[in-house]
Amino acid sequence: MTNIIDALHWRYATKTYDLTKKLDSTQVDMLIESVRLSPASFGLSTYKLIHVKNTETREKLKAAAWGQTQISDASDFLVFAAKTNLGEADINEFINDVSETRNVPVESLTGYADMIKGSVGSRSSEENIVWAAKQAYIGLGILLTAAALEKIDATPMEGFDSAQFDEILGLSALNLKSIVVVAIGYRSENDTYSSLAKVRQSKQNLMIEK
Numbered sequence: 001m002t003n004i005i006d007a008l009h010w011r012y013a014t015k016t017y018d019l020t021k022k023l024d025s026t027q028v029d030m031l032i033e034s035v036r037l038s039p040a041s042f043g044l045s046t047y048k049l050i051h052v053k054n055t056e057t058r059e060k061l062k063a064a065a066w067g068q069t070q071i072s073d074a075s076d077f078l079v080f081a082a083k084t085n086l087g088e089a090d091i092n093e094f095i096n097d098v099s100e101t102r103n104v105p106v107e108s109l110t111g112y113a114d115m116i117k118g119s120v121g122s123r124s125s126e127e128n129i130v131w132a133a134k135q136a137y138i139g140l141g142i143l144l145t146a147a148a149l150e151k152i153d154a155t156p157m158e159g160f161d162s163a164q165f166d167e168i169l170g171l172s173a174l175n176l177k178s179i180v181v182v183a184i185g186y187r188s189e190n191d192t193y194s195s196l197a198k199v200r201q202s203k204q205n206l207m208i209e210k
């Protein structure tokens with residue numbers, strides 16, 4: 001098995017993808033599965049993952065992301081989108097899922113359901129979108145790690161116009177808002193970024209011991 005630290009040294013935010021190299025569906029499914037298995041606060045589903053397959057749509061999204069070529073040129077392109085109307089229906093659905101999956105009566109989960117409803121209900125919709133975005137970033141982080149371990153290149157990206165993405169992908173009608181996106185595929189041999197030394201803060205700078 002690849003050492004995880006070696007994998008994290010190997011990975012970099014790919015700037016130029018090899019147009020001729022595509023991931024197969026098993027690889028894409030594995031990365032999607034890594035997001036699905038990511039932990040989330042309460043275990044609640046607060047975001048969706050959109051696999052943009054249409055070439056023309058990807059060109060439009062590129063234009064709404066300052067022309068960043070990863071969006072059109074990577075093998076695959078995924079958008080993390082937060083639910084904008086998170087509420088009781090989502091929580092009830094989740095609780096029913098817990099009940100069925102673990103074979104426990106829904107009534108035994110009332111306290112848990114009420115706690116989640118209290119937490120979600122105590123925040124404004126804007127605050128819940130921020131909360132959902134935090135969960136999405138955990139999924140993104142796990143996808144990036146899974147990709148690195150499998151020697152799949154990836155680019156996490158925030159450099160795009162969220163409102164334009166929502167418009168192009170019709171997300172508002174689905175009660176979703178684009179948060180962060182990721183291109184996945186294989187680096188081009190000509191990507192000079194692949195040989196740049198990693199710039200990271202030192203452990204001493206990162207750590208505070210109490």
Ligand SMILES: Cc1cc2nc3c(=O)[nH]c(=O)nc-3n(C[C@H](O)[C@H](O)[C@H](O)COP(=O)(O)O)c2cc1C
Pocket residue numbers: 011012013014015068155156157158159160180198
């Ligand atoms: C949340 C997030 C958003 C980012 N947005 C972009 C982006 O829009 N375009 C891009 O080329 N790189 C983007 N990056 C990549 C970072 O610039 C890169 O991870 C950082 O410079 C460290 O370099 P490395 O990942 O290549 O080691 C983003 C990274 C993260 C984590």
